[in-house]
Amino acid sequence: MEILKPIEPMLAVYAAGDDVYRDVIALHSGVTCAELKYDGYRIQLHKKGSIVKAFTRSLNEAPLGIYPELSASIQSLPDCVLDCELNGGIGHSGFRVVKNRFRSKEQGMEAYRKKADLSRKLEIRVFDAINFAGAWLLDMPLTERRRYTERINEKRIKPGRQWRISSAEGLEALFNRLVGGKNEGLVCKNPSSLYIPGDESGEWLKIKKFEPIDVVVLGVYMSNGVISQLLCGTYNPARKCFETLTKVNAKRKGMNRQLEELLKGKYVAEKPSSVVLSPCAGDEDLPQFYIEPNSSVVVEVKAMNIHYGKNRYSCGLDSGKSYSLRIAWLNEIREDKAAVQASTVNDVEYLYKAQEGLI
Structure with missing residues (x-):
C-alpha cells in the first residue's frame, strides 16, 4: 500500500424500513457515529510532499487542476490519504455545482477556465483519514481515526460533521432536522469499525430521504x-x-x-x-x-x-x-x-x- 496509489474505498450500504433507526442503533451495539451525508462527488485525496493526486470512487484519477480554489488548502496538508467529498453547497443544488465542474474535465484547461463558472467555490469535507503524516490508520477503530480527521482545519478542507447517537429517537430527530434543512441524509458508522477497503458488510449504513x-x-x-x-x-x-x-x-x-x-x-x-x-x-x-x-x-x-x-x-x-x-x-x-x-x-x-x- 502506497500513497499516490488508489485504494478500494470502504462502502456504506442502504438502510431502510419502518424500524431503520432502531435497526441502526442495534447493529452498532447501542451507539452509532452519524455523519452528515454531503451530496457531492466522493474522492480519495493523496498527498506526498508537493505531489497531489485525487481518485474517484471507481479509482480513476480526477483532474484537480479544474478546482484551483482548493490548491492552497491541499498544499497545507501533511502527507496523507483522505476519504472525502467534493462539496458545492447544501443539498442537490450543491451536487449540481460539483457535477457541472467535474464534467468539464475533458476540455483543455485554458478552454475550461474560460467557460467554467468559478463563482461557486468548492470545498472538501473529510470523513476518514486512511493515512496521516505517513502513518497508515486502517487498523485503528473509527473513533481513533477521527482524531486525525479532526486535526484538519484548512480554509477549504475541513472534517465532515459527526454526532455520536445512542438512541433510535435521537437518530430519527437528527435525520429529520438535517433533511428538513435540504441535506441529503446520514451515514451511520460503527464506532469500532476498521477501514476495510471494498467492505460493504453494514459497518457503515446510509439513511436518505426518498x-x-x-x-x-x-x-x-x-x-x-x-x-x-x-x-x-x-x-x-x-x-x-x-x-x-x-x-x-x-x-x-x-x-x-x-x-x-x-x-x-x-x-x-x-x-x-x-x-x-x-x-x-x-x-x-x-x-x-x-x-x-x-x-x-x-x-x-x-x-x-x-x-x-x-x-x-x-x-x-x-x-x-x-x-x-x-x-x-x-x-x-x-x-x-x-x-x-x-x-x-x-x-x-x-x-x-x-x-x-x-x-
Whole structure:
C-alpha cells in the first residue's frame, strides 16, 4: 500500500424500513457515529510532499487542476490519504455545482477556465483519514481515526460533521432536522469499525430521504422465469398517455411474487400505443414484456431525487430532456389506485422544481 496509489474505498450500504433507526442503533451495539451525508462527488485525496493526486470512487484519477480554489488548502496538508467529498453547497443544488465542474474535465484547461463558472467555490469535507503524516490508520477503530480527521482545519478542507447517537429517537430527530434543512441524509458508522477497503458488510449504513411517487408498471424484465425489474411510468393527462420514468428492482421484500399474481395473463410482446418511449432508449433498456397501462398495477416508488436532462426515459420529454429518478426503489403496491390516478408528469415537474428551489 502506497500513497499516490488508489485504494478500494470502504462502502456504506442502504438502510431502510419502518424500524431503520432502531435497526441502526442495534447493529452498532447501542451507539452509532452519524455523519452528515454531503451530496457531492466522493474522492480519495493523496498527498506526498508537493505531489497531489485525487481518485474517484471507481479509482480513476480526477483532474484537480479544474478546482484551483482548493490548491492552497491541499498544499497545507501533511502527507496523507483522505476519504472525502467534493462539496458545492447544501443539498442537490450543491451536487449540481460539483457535477457541472467535474464534467468539464475533458476540455483543455485554458478552454475550461474560460467557460467554467468559478463563482461557486468548492470545498472538501473529510470523513476518514486512511493515512496521516505517513502513518497508515486502517487498523485503528473509527473513533481513533477521527482524531486525525479532526486535526484538519484548512480554509477549504475541513472534517465532515459527526454526532455520536445512542438512541433510535435521537437518530430519527437528527435525520429529520438535517433533511428538513435540504441535506441529503446520514451515514451511520460503527464506532469500532476498521477501514476495510471494498467492505460493504453494514459497518457503515446510509439513511436518505426518498420522495414517494406513484407510478404505473409499464413493462417487466424477467430473470429465470420470474419478474426481476419493472419499467414504470407516469400519466400524462394532456396527451392521455403514459411516459417512462424509472426502472426498479421488483424483488424487494418479495414483492415480485405478488406482482406476478396481479399481472398474470397481462403480458404483451408489443408496446401498447399509449406507452411512450424515449428515442434514447436502446434495445437493452426495453422490457421483455409490456403491460397495457389501464390493466396494470400502480406501485409506490421512492427516490433520492429527480434528475432532468438527457436520459433514456420519456417523462416530460422536451427538446431532448426528460425526467428520471436517481436511486429509486420499490416501496409498496398500491392496489387502491387505477393507472390514471398515478402521479402525473406535472406532479414530477412540481417535485423537481421544489427540489431545485425554483418554487
